Amino acid sequence: MTTKPFLAAILSSTALLASCGSPTGGETTAQSTPAPTMGNTTATPMGEPQVTAFGTYDEPWAAAFAPGTSMLFITEKPGTMKFIDTETRRTGTVTGLPRVDYGGQGGLGEIAFLDSQRAATVGSRTIYLSWVEAGDSDTRGAVVGRGTLNCGTEDASCKIEGLETIWRQTPKVTGRGHYSHRIVFSPDERYMFVSSGERQKGTPAQDTSNTLGTIVRLNLDGTAAAGNPLAAQGSPSDQIWSWGHRNILAMDFDAEGRLWEIEHGPAGGDELNLVQKGGNYGWPTRSFGDEYNGTPIPDHTADDGFIKPVIDWTPVIASGNFFIYDGDLFAPWRGQGIIAGLKTQALIRIAFDGDTAREVGRVPMGERIRQVVQGPDGAIWALEDGEGGRLLKLTPG
DSSP: OEEEOOOTTTOOHHHHTOOOOSTTTTOSOOOOOOOOOSOOOOOOOTTSOEEEEEEEEESEEEEEEOTTSSEEEEEETTTEEEEEETTTOOEEEEEOOOOOOOBTTBSEEEEEOOGGGOOSSOOEEEEEEEEEEEOSTTOEEEEEEEEEEEEOSSSSOEEEEEEEEEEEOSSOBSSSOOOEEEEEEOTTSSEEEEEEOOTTOSGGGGOTTSOTTEEEEEETTSSBOTTOTTGGGOTTGGGEEEEOOSEEEEEEEOTTSOEEEEEEOSBSOEEEEEOOTTOBOOTTTOOSSBOTTSOOOOOOOTTSSSOOOSEEESSOOOEEEEEEOOOSTTGGGTTOEEEEESSSOEEEEEEEETTEEEEEEEEEOSSOEEEEEEOTTSOEEEEEOSEEEEEEEEEOO
């Protein structure tokens, strides 16, 4: 473990605003710098977060604390899951994982727990995962599974038992991008929302007979929830909550119960959206970005019939994920969205005001950031992208 000064001097403002110029939208992994060696705690300038490294991971993709504990679980895209007790620094590997179709943007994805199962030890509790599953004829798609995570108290062992697939992205298609497959639960934990990317196919996002380019609203067992806007159309349309999306890698509910999402645009046009029941967000018919080959895409207009982004970014930020901070350690940030920036190599802060929002600051990190989560004590934990991606803890300096 190493503690080091904050990285603000590493990046210039020009580097922070670098545009994403490839069809991956900034999502492909990149090599991280070597992990730091053991060292002493170093004081940082007043007002700058202190950054402490806690080890490295192989293409980390998602992370979540088991509610009520100091145990952080981390998925690695090739198909493994690790854990670290952030108080004792005990580490281990989780067994009982599914076989994943690894390649491109696909592999093992999201991890999610129910806050209602909060307890002082991990013990035995429900765990939700997403991953990419192979189909026939070189096709693949995202799936969500549910199982029971059992962790021993005397040894460094954790195992997922009874894992079953409860939802599948429909249809499976060729290609290895834009799975999305983020998971978030409604504040009352009655529903599970899953982002389903349009798989780099574009037009399915405007076709509500499939779930590509949508956010689906499900019961906790993966079945379509009652009251969805297209329920009368039957399966799989009855799963859909909103559509016209591209590649959603960030979702969270605010304190008022509003669902926000951030999605990757093409060459420009990353979006923060307030998710509405039955909302059509316009992709690929409208975007504030252009195609990667330079072909213009019509911008949103007041009368186009689509829901407009609350914030759009050009150059792109290429979000990894985001969460809305509700801790005390960074008290001035309470209620703000904290975004993991891949292309920007920064944490991006956004402030909400009812149904509106604005960017209010960036914290340079010097590497692509794949995931950010809030720790039990209000510290912010960040995962660097790529092979050897470091786990970093941010605390006030």
